[in-house]
Amino acid sequence: MNLIRTELRKILQYPTFWVIMATYVLLQVLLIYFSSSLMVSGQSLGKSLYDFPNLWMRFSYIAYFFNLLLGILVIVLITDEYSYRTLRQQVIDGRSRAEAVLAKFYVTLGLAATGTIFLLVMGLLFGLIYSKDTSIGAIFGKIDYLSYFFVQAVGYMCMAMFFAFLIRKSGLAIIAFLAWSKIVEPIIHYQIDDSIDRFMPMKVFGSLTPTPGQEIIDGLTSPTMVLSPGWAVLPALFYIALLVLASILLVRLRDL
Amino acid sequence: MATVLYLDELSKKFGSLQAVDRLTLQVEAGSIYGLLGPNGSGKTTTLGMVLDVIRPSNGSFLWFGRSISKETKQRVGALLETPNFYPYLTAEANLQVVADTKQADHRHINKMLDMVGLGTRSHTTYKGFSLGMKQRLALAAAMLNDPEVLMLDEPTNGLDPQGIAEVRDLITRIAAQGKTILLASHLLDEVEKVCTHVAVLQSGKLKANGAVGDILSTQDQLLISAEELAPVLQLLERLPYVTQFAQDKNSIRLTLSEGYTSTDLNRDMFAQGIVLSQLLVRRKSLEAQFLELTQK
Known part of the structure; x- marks a missing residue:
């Protein structure tokens, strides 16, 4: 509790935090709002995008792109502690290194929860306005996608956290995080067999929010082998634990 | 303790x-x-x-x-x-x-x-x-x-x-x-x-x-000069409380044993008919002390 209270003190008064969160909310609202006019194979997706219960799947897929922003926020929050040398001061003042890492892990949980609640509010808002079917059964039909999104957001941020503790400089850590998640790992995916690469971390996190309409695409081309969201949860939790432990180990082994 | x-x-x-x-x-x-x-x-x-x-x-x-x-x-x-x-x-x-x-x-x-x-x-x-x-x-x-x-x-x-x-x-x-x-x-x-x-x-x-x-020695260092240095040097030899002295170009650097000050020196000089043209109390340079310590 003490750890969380301290993190809140630091974050809530940090202008950068509010700027990034405002960007997160604003861009996501815009994308959700305008995605209905996206053209797919010559016809507009239209308001059917907001139909319950598939809305949860679509919204969590949209939110998936913004996990990068949350990851960058986590990197900024962690590397700040290095540049202000406050991590060092906290260890001097009596905090253990594991606690210092755990505090940041709790921040990722908090941010993921915030993102999930935001998604829930957006979903209910757009759904209740535009959805054809607003029965209780439809509204809560696929709401479990929100929990997949939560795990995914935590996973993305833990990956970012690992790079932040590894590199300790904000710019370089952000580049490394983006390079790994968007370039290096995808390249590896191409090189190795689908049956193996579907277990790689970014792919596992990605499978938690499947591309809407993937089953149609799969019907047209050869099906890609990805884990279903339900099956991806377990390896995702495994990677989250691994990344947290690796971060603790890194901080323990090095001078501050 | x-x-x-x-x-x-x-x-x-x-x-x-x-x-x-x-x-x-x-x-x-x-x-x-x-x-x-x-x-x-x-x-x-x-x-x-x-x-x-x-x-x-x-x-x-x-x-x-x-x-x-x-x-x-x-x-x-x-x-x-x-x-x-x-x-x-x-x-x-x-x-x-x-x-x-x-x-x-x-x-x-x-x-x-x-x-x-x-x-x-x-x-x-x-x-x-x-x-x-x-x-x-x-x-x-x-x-x-x-x-x-x-x-x-x-x-x-x-x-x-x-x-x-x-x-x-x-x-x-x-x-x-x-x-x-x-x-x-x-x-x-x-x-x-x-x-x-x-x-x-x-x-x-x-x-x-x-x-x-x-x-860290806290002894002060004195810097004196006079018209004629020779009699000063002779007198310094005889003063028991002068622990060490050395002549620079036209002044003399010296240290006194504990309990004595520049006043004592000045009085004794005057008593012997020597008028100092300069009497300067200088703390021994800490840098010099430090170098002494680290070169030991």
Whole structure:
């Protein structure tokens, strides 16, 4: 509790935090709002995008792109502690290194929860306005996608956290995080067999929010082998634990 | 007296650089212990190791006779190198973060801000502070849970004369409360003014340690000149309280044994009919003393 209270003190008064969160909310609202006019194979997706219960799947897929922003926020929050040398001061003042890492892990949980609640509010808002079917059964039909999104957001941020503790400089850590998640790992995916690469971390996190309409695409081309969201949860939790432990180990082994 | 901190052959190697080399020291409760050495002599590395932020390559240390833990950390207030705070938080909010970590009573925050003279600036963000104010805030943070030991690393570094005076005054006031203070500094003058004990470090090695009076000589040096130096030199030979003298170009440098001052010398010179054209009391150059110590 003490750890969380301290993190809140630091974050809530940090202008950068509010700027990034405002960007997160604003861009996501815009994308959700305008995605209905996206053209797919010559016809507009239209308001059917907001139909319950598939809305949860679509919204969590949209939110998936913004996990990068949350990851960058986590990197900024962690590397700040290095540049202000406050991590060092906290260890001097009596905090253990594991606690210092755990505090940041709790921040990722908090941010993921915030993102999930935001998604829930957006979903209910757009759904209740535009959805054809607003029965209780439809509204809560696929709401479990929100929990997949939560795990995914935590996973993305833990990956970012690992790079932040590894590199300790904000710019370089952000580049490394983006390079790994968007370039290096995808390249590896191409090189190795689908049956193996579907277990790689970014792919596992990605499978938690499947591309809407993937089953149609799969019907047209050869099906890609990805884990279903339900099956991806377990390896995702495994990677989250691994990344947290690796971060603790890194901080323990090095001078501050 | 109880030993507060004990270092046993503590060593740190950064790559091929031996930053601290088998350092063995003992800091007793109630002392103001100065760690003196030029920049890069291993002072900060030594403090970093006993504060748990730098991992020793070899050797060990004990706080209050036991190994470092959350409990021992809470009995020590420390600042290492620079004051470390969140620039966007106010002085008060920064101290709240520190109080959380130290599990200190939040009611002490305003008292400490008053103590360091920042009471009226508690709602100013840290980045708007002058260097002296930052340093004082760091002292307030270190003192927050009323620790037995205060550890300060170059506390007056980069401050203007007024800032230096304020920080030194604060240290002496804190010491008067019976706290043990460990102070790292490259300023001999500072160590001499503030400390009771001193350890001299150079290139990570311990060169000397003990009571300040034993290690740093406080004898003054006199500089005299006269129209004719020859009779002066003759007289100096005969004066028992002149411990040593040497002639420069047209003046003589000399030191007197304890208890004698320039007045005695001047009187004796005059009694012998010698009128000095110059009589200058000069503190023995601390830099010279330091070089003597480190070249031993």
